[in-house]
Amino acid sequence: MTPDEYCQQKAAASGSSFYYSFLFLPPERRRAITALYAYCREVDDVVDECTDPGVARTKLVWWREEVGRLYADKPQHPVTQALVCAINTYGIQQQHMLELIDGMAMDLEYNRYPDFDTLKLYCHRVAGVVGLMSASIFGYTDKQTLDYAPELGLAFQLTNIIRDVGEDARRNRIYLPLDELERFGVAEGDIQAARETENFQKLMGFQIDRALTHYEGAFAKLPAADRKPQIPGVIMAAIYRTLLEEIRDDGCHVLKQRTSLTPVRKLWIASKTWFKG
Numbered sequence: 001m002t003p004d005e006y007c008q009q010k011a012a013a014s015g016s017s018f019y020y021s022f023l024f025l026p027p028e029r030r031r032a033i034t035a036l037y038a039y040c041r042e043v044d045d046v047v048d049e050c051t052d053p054g055v056a057r058t059k060l061v062w063w064r065e066e067v068g069r070l071y072a073d074k075p076q077h078p079v080t081q082a083l084v085c086a087i088n089t090y091g092i093q094q095q096h097m098l099e100l101i102d103g104m105a106m107d108l109e110y111n112r113y114p115d116f117d118t119l120k121l122y123c124h125r126v127a128g129v130v131g132l133m134s135a136s137i138f139g140y141t142d143k144q145t146l147d148y149a150p151e152l153g154l155a156f157q158l159t160n161i162i163r164d165v166g167e168d169a170r171r172n173r174i175y176l177p178l179d180e181l182e183r184f185g186v187a188e189g190d191i192q193a194a195r196e197t198e199n200f201q202k203l204m205g206f207q208i209d210r211a212l213t214h215y216e217g218a219f220a221k222l223p224a225a226d227r228k229p230q231i232p233g234v235i236m237a238a239i240y241r242t243l244l245e246e247i248r249d250d251g252c253h254v255l256k257q258r259t260s261l262t263p264v265r266k267l268w269i270a271s272k273t274w275f276k277g
Contacts, residue, residue: 235274
């Protein structure tokens with residue numbers, strides 16, 4: 001199996017909505033973004049799959065060293081081998097590759113977030129910098145696109161948090177800011193016991209409105225000249241905003257179920273968004 005084949009397999013197996021936005025890219029850019037996505041999956045899996053935090057920290061240290069080897073043109077892992085061409089062609093910055101690992105390391109330090117500022121830092125590291133790296137691969141002519149990309153990444157991560165509230169709680173993780181739980185009168189125990197109180201519904205309505213505000217804020221920053229090259233992000237936003245609407249319209253039952261869109265629907269949304277431009 002070649003490094004590119006390894007990355008393709010990693011991306012396809014994840015079932016992520018990101019995969020559908022890659023399908024419309026030219027082959028060279030599609031290979032690059034698939035390799036980047038595979039890197040994101042690898043470092044994310046370290047935290048998700050390691051039950052021993054000490055082992056997870058050791059693996060993240062290895063990945064930091066591997067990023068150093070990548071930028072010294074001596075990568076060992078199939079994913080970083082596949083990334084060599086991408087970093088040289090599209091100028092992916094080493095600091096962003098490392099900042100993603102910083103974000104994953106936060107999951108080893110925090111299972112609660114006291115306020116939105118702390119959560120926002122986490123979201124920037126695990127998603128905002130991915131937006132920046134992705135924007136470089138997709139291509140841009142206006143530097144304002146580098147303001148759009150991390151805000152869109154923030155919106156994506158907030159959507160993930162909303163979708164996964166119940167799943168995360170079962171892993172003893174609460175990403176909703178604790179000061180906001182207090183403001184809306186929601187106890188941690190309500191979330192852990194999957195009690196969908198009226199106050200919880202109001203809290204989730206607030207979370208959804210904030211995520212939608214960040215989608216709007218991101219697209220307000222996207223220059224018209226760069227909308228076409230940045231179309232994969234536009235496709236992802238269409239899919240994720242549809243998911244948010246599904247969650248809201250279904251009554252925000254995120255404690256007891258994980259809302260998702262079918263592959264066929266994701267492909268339909270992606271195709272419609274692509275042709276609309």
